[in-house]
Amino acid sequence: MVKTTENHIKFTTLINSIGYSGYSVTKLKQGLEIFLRNGDKKKFNLCLEELYLFKSFSKTDNENKISNGILSSIVNKLILLFEEEISFVEVDKFLKVREYLSKFSEDKDYKYLKIVSNILFDSKLSKRNNYGKSYLKLDEDLPDEELFIKFKQLFEDDDEECLKYMYKILNNNNCGKKRFYNRKDNIYIIWDYLTKLENEDNIKKVLEFKLNNFFDKRNKNRYLFLASAVDLCLFKDDYVNKFDDLECKYLEKDNSSNLKKKNREKLNLDRVYNLDESSKDEFYKIENEDEQYLREEWRESFLAEKKEEGIKELKNKRKALSKKKKDTIDNDSEESIDLKILSNDNFSDDEDLNNKLDNVHIL
DSSP states (O other): OOOEEOOOOBOOSTTTOBOTTSOBHHHHHHHHHHHHHHTOHHHHHHHHHHHHTHHHHOOSHHHHHHHHHHHHHHHHHHHHHHHHHBOTTOHHHHHHHHHHHHHHHHHOOHHHHHHHHHHHHTSOBOOHHHHHHHHOOOOOOOOHHHHHHHHHHHHHTTOTTHHHHHHHHHHHTOEEEEEETTEEETTHHHHHHHHTSOOOHHHHHHHHHHHHHHTOTTOTTTHHHHHHHHHHHHTGGGOOOOHHHHHHHHHSSOOOOOOOOSSEEOOOOHHHHOOOTTOGGGGGOOTTOOOTTOOHHHHHHHHHHHHHHHHHHHHHHHHHHHHHHHHOBOTTTOOBOOGGGOOGGGOOOHHHHHTGGGGOOOO
């Protein structure tokens, strides 16, 4: 039996406003990630609908401002989801997603988000971008000019190791005298090289989108756009243009934008976030990941890194809790409370610890 819920929407801030089922904007966005990775389209769409519904219930100027900000953040989130979770080889679907997100930005019609959802769940899943960043690390300390020469040599030999040198130039964050795209950052020499290659027209369009997203230095995940661009050019011969077929496929589907606003099905995210303390790596695992470009050693490096991050976060949280209790002053005795004298029955922070992923902010 489907459980329903009444409206819990509450406007506070752009990331902490509460959605229809009682979850924050941040949690709803994390739900999009989890359910795409798990292949749960129904729950993915429930998260997407609840994010969109802020628009339907905003009344004051401040609420309208917050809801419009949330709608814009939906577009940014779906763009990043494609980069993080979808294989770079999905060129045609990438272009269709960008097309429908552009239409959504113009008239805010939910039907375009529904089409994007259909495309995402028809795409090949891959976290290769994240895996490569974790595994492909270079110890050599070379000038950026030499790093680019190495990158170019390996790229032209169809060697994935070229990504090491790309990441090294990116991480160096150096500027030079030569300008690319009216910018002095040395990393743009990679973009200049990629965009001058002989590429199919749709690949050129994808590169242009990715480059424009990469320009935003405030985005800590901008490396995704560059890494996937390198992969796309490296494996460009694997791309088969079927763009015209998609036009009919997604227009034929029922994309009604009528959303229920009363007695909606209750979205339950509790189990998603109550993971074991040291299992942050579980948060990033993908069901049915496409194996065409999967490198197992890259994936293992990434998951090990996330597991270690989770353990460190948990230790820091426990340390903070311990300090907080020791600093607490009893109102009657004015004596500090020491954790050593608390019994196991009095330790009531397990629930907070289990919700550690609430603090994982993913753009």
